[in-house]
Structures are given as C-alpha cells and as structure tokens.
Amino acid sequence: MALVVTKFGGTSVATPEKIRAVAERLVARKKAGDEVVAIVSAMGHVTDELTEMAYAITDTPRMRELDMLLSTGEQVTIALLAMAIHELGERAISFTGPQVGIVTDDAHAKAKIVEIEATAIREALAADNIVIVAGFQGSTRDGEITTLGRGGSDTTAAAIATGIDADVCEIYTDVDGVYTADPRVVPRAQKIDRISHEEMLEMAASGAGVLSMRSVEFARNHDAIIHCRSSFTSEPGTIVTHEETTMENAIVSSVVHDMSDAKVTLRGLEDKPGVAATIFDMLARENVNVDMVIQNISEEGLTDLSFTAPHDDLQRVKTAIDAIAQKVGARTWVLDDNIAKISLIGAGMRTHPGVTAKMFRTLADEDINIDLISTSPIRLSVVVATDDTERAVRALHTAFGLDHE
Ligand code: ASP
Ligand code: MG
Numbered sequence: 001m002a003l004v005v006t007k008f009g010g011t012s013v014a015t016p017e018k019i020r021a022v023a024e025r026l027v028a029r030k031k032a033g034d035e036v037v038a039i040v041s042a043m044g045h046v047t048d049e050l051t052e053m054a055y056a057i058t059d060t061p062r063m064r065e066l067d068m069l070l071s072t073g074e075q076v077t078i079a080l081l082a083m084a085i086h087e088l089g090e091r092a093i094s095f096t097g098p099q100v101g102i103v104t105d106d107a108h109a110k111a112k113i114v115e116i117e118a119t120a121i122r123e124a125l126a127a128d129n130i131v132i133v134a135g136f137q138g139s140t141r142d143g144e145i146t147t148l149g150r151g152g153s154d155t156t157a158a159a160i161a162t163g164i165d166a167d168v169c170e171i172y173t174d175v176d177g178v179y180t181a182d183p184r185v186v187p188r189a190q191k192i193d194r195i196s197h198e199e200m201l202e203m204a205a206s207g208a209g210v211l212s213m214r215s216v217e218f219a220r221n222h223d224a225i226i227h228c229r230s231s232f233t234s235e236p237g238t239i240v241t242h243e244e245t246t247m248e249n250a251i252v253s254s255v256v257h258d259m260s261d262a263k264v265t266l267r268g269l270e271d272k273p274g275v276a277a278t279i280f281d282m283l284a285r286e287n288v289n290v291d292m293v294i295q296n297i298s299e300e301g302l303t304d305l306s307f308t309a310p311h312d313d314l315q316r317v318k319t320a321i322d323a324i325a326q327k328v329g330a331r332t333w334v335l336d337d338n339i340a341k342i343s344l345i346g347a348g349m350r351t352h353p354g355v356t357a358k359m360f361r362t363l364a365d366e367d368i369n370i371d372l373i374s375t376s377p378i379r380l381s382v383v384v385a386t387d388d389t390e391r392a393v394r395a396l397h398t399a400f401g402l403d404h405e
Contacts, residue, residue: 001033001034003034005039007153008231011231013044030090038081040078054069067144068145074135085130092132093129096133097135097138103116110289135156157171162218174230177228185390207257243347250347250402253348258341263371272301288313290307302331342384342392362396
C-alpha cells in the first residue's frame with residue numbers, strides 16, 4: 001500500500017467525460033490498495049478565460065480580486081470529480097486549498113506556500129476517502145484567498161506530497177514526460193527517463209512548461225520524488241529525483257526555449273555605487289520577477305543596464321520604470337518584446353569545460369546573434385531574436401548529441 005499524491009492538469013479534466021476518466025483511474029488506484037490524494041487544475045482553459053474576463057473589465061484589476069476570481073476555476077473541478085467518484089460507488093471528498101490548511105504569504109497572484117496543515121487530509125484519508133484538493137490556491141493567515149501563479153497546481157501537489165509524506169507525487173499531464181527539447185519545435189527530441197531535481201529546476205526556470213518551478217523546488221528541498229506522466233496512457237513518464245540516482249550524466253540534458261520575457265534597457269546611467277540597488281529595489285517593490293541582468297562597461301561614467309522580465313509583469317514594469325529612470329538619472333529606457341531565451345541545461349557541465357564555446361560556435365555557424373548571456377553551474381542561457389528561436393534550438397539539440405536516431 002502506498003500513499004500517493006496525483007495531480008491532473010487542465011487538459012486532463014477539460015470535459016465531464018475526462019473528469020469521469022480521471023475518477024476511474026483514481027478508483028482503480030484505491031481498489032489496488034493505495035491511499036489517494038488528487039490535486040486538480042481548472043478545466044481546460046478556464047483560468048485563461050477568467051483572466052480574459054477580468055481584463056475585459058479593467059486593465060489593472062486588483063490582485064486580491066483577481067485571486068478571488070481565478071481560484072473559482074479549480075473549485076468547479078474538485079466538486080465534479082468528487083461527484084464522478086461517488087457515481088462509481090467510492091468514497092470521496094473535495095476540499096479547497098484553504099480548507100486543507102494551505103497557508104501562503106500575501107503576494108496575490110504569485111503567493112508562496114509557507115505552511116501546510118495536513119490534518120484535514122489525513123483525517124479524510126483515515127475515513128477511507130479519495131481526497132480531492134483544489135490546486136493553485138491557498139489563503140493567508142488572515143483568511144485572504146491567494147493563488148500560486150500560473151501552473152501552480154503542480155506546486156500544490158508537491159507541497160501536499162511533502163506535507164503528508166507521500167511515497168510519490170505523480171503529475172499527470174497531456175505530454176508523456178519531460179523531453180530533451182519541446183517536441184513541437186524539435187521533432188527529434190527524446191523523452192528523458194530520469195532527471196535530477198537540479199536539472200529539472202533549471203529547466204523549469206528556463207521556461208520548460210511541463211512542471212512548475214516551485215513544485216520542483218519543493219520536491220528538491222524535501223527530497224520528494226516526482227513522476228511526471230501522461231494521463232492518456234499507462235506508460236511511465238519522467239522521474240525527477242536526486243542527482244546520484246539519475247543514471248546518465250549527460251553533459252547537456254536538454255535545450256529549453258522561452259519566449260515569455262521582454263527586455264528593458266535603461267540608457268545613460270551613472271556608473272556609481274547604489275544605482276543597481278535602487279533599480280532592483282524599486283522593481284522588487286512592484287513585485288517584478290527580474291530574470292537576466294546585464295550592465296555594460298561604462299564610457300565617460302555612463303553605462304547601459306538591461307534586464308529581462310516576464311510579459312506578465314510588464315504592466316508593473318511600465319508603472320515603475322519612469323520613476324526608476326528619474327531616480328537613478330537614466331537618460332531613456334527602451335523595451336524590446338522581440339526576444340527569446342535559449343538555455344542549455346546539464347549537470348555534466350560542472351565538470352566539462354568547453355560547453356560555452358561550443359554553444360557560441362553553433363549559434364555563430366547559424367549566423368544567430370547573441371544578445372544577453374547568463375549562466376549557472378549547470379545552465380547556459382542566451383537571449384536571441386524571436387525569429388531565430390527554432391533554428392537555434394534545433395542546431396543546439398543536434399550539436400549536443402540529443403537528437404534521437
Ligand atoms: N489553473 C491554473 C493555471 O492554469 C493552475 C494550474 O493549472 O496549475 O495556471
Ligand atoms: Mg495549467
């Protein structure tokens with residue numbers, strides 16, 4: 001008997017029929033002797049639709065109200081799934097995030113889980129239920145409803161899995177695992193059988209949509225195993241686990257691209273202590289997630305500074321940037337929306353020199369210009385023009401030996 005946390009994403013619960021299929025899967029699991037907790041997302045594109053409705057009303061919805069709205073998506077799914085399980089003659093009970101004690105900070109729309117009070121889940125399991133929990137939501141200590149950021153149901157799943165000390169956290173999705181590159185862009189991409197938390201974390205941070213970054217972070221911090229697999233087959237997917245147990249230590253294990261960022265450049269800044277601190281303080285206060293930062297060598301005491309941030313944060317960047325430019329005495333600022341970030345990820349990079357040179361050479365041979373560069377011990381990222389994305393990803397995938405035969 002195992003204690004399993006399973007998560008089903010929006011595509012897996014998009015229609016009543018699909019919800020019934022999920023119910024059948026869960027009931028089979030329970031009949032096989034497992035204790036089952038299911039985390040579900042909003043049906044299909046409901047979160048997008050709710051978001052669109054909000055923006056049809058205002059360009060600047062208050063984040064508290066946006067969370068109030070978006071959290072309803074998941075609530076629909078949990079109730080329907082519980083009913084579907086009841087129809088199959090099995091015990092099930094649904095809970096919202098707040099009901100099972102998912103306590104978050106108060107950063108609406110991107111709240112972080114600070115505590116999980118797992119008693120309600122344990123009690124419901126002990127009463128022989130399949131326990132269904134709404135993903136993506138929680139509440140502050142004051143009882144304000146929050147959401148965890150897009151894709152946040154994965155995070156709920158990983159947090160609950162660690163909170164109740166589950167044997168495995170299975171994330172069911174519409175792809176059959178984690179791939180060496182987006183198969184829609186690279187037809188010769190391959191499914192990865194096992195990958196380390198660290199690599200998966202870098203992949204998620206670099207824009208691989210398959211698992212949310214926070215979910216992997218949670219799993220890594222608590223040494224939990226995630227099994228990312230397809231909800232349409234029973235084939236095993238990709239196991240995300242700690243590094244020593246991943247088998248192949250490929251130098252590069254994946255190529256990830258991300259078009260969700262934009263680049264902002266502040267021109268003609270004074271090159272003196274405190275300027276960068278002021279800029280990023282003010283951006284942080286607006287809750288802008290800055291990713292890459294680059295500052296040029298100064299000429300005559302003036303320099304340029306560029307940073308990238310998600311499109312989703314641009315409205316907040318725009319709100320803050322004039323004041324920032326004024327405060328630090330920047331001459332002007334410019335926004336470039338036409339960028340893509342391409343990342344190479346691999347634990348083997350730590351010990352193999354020459355990856356950088358090979359990456360740059362490969363891009364140069366394709367006549368692709370590199371704009372920004374950033375690195376971590378197991379990741380190398382460059383920013384290129386959007387139009388170059390597919391060529392860059394394919395060329396790198398081939399150059400680093402990832403194409404399947
Ligand atoms: N429904 C939310 C979203 O679409 C959360 C999730 O699916 O994980 O982002
Ligand atoms: Mg989703």
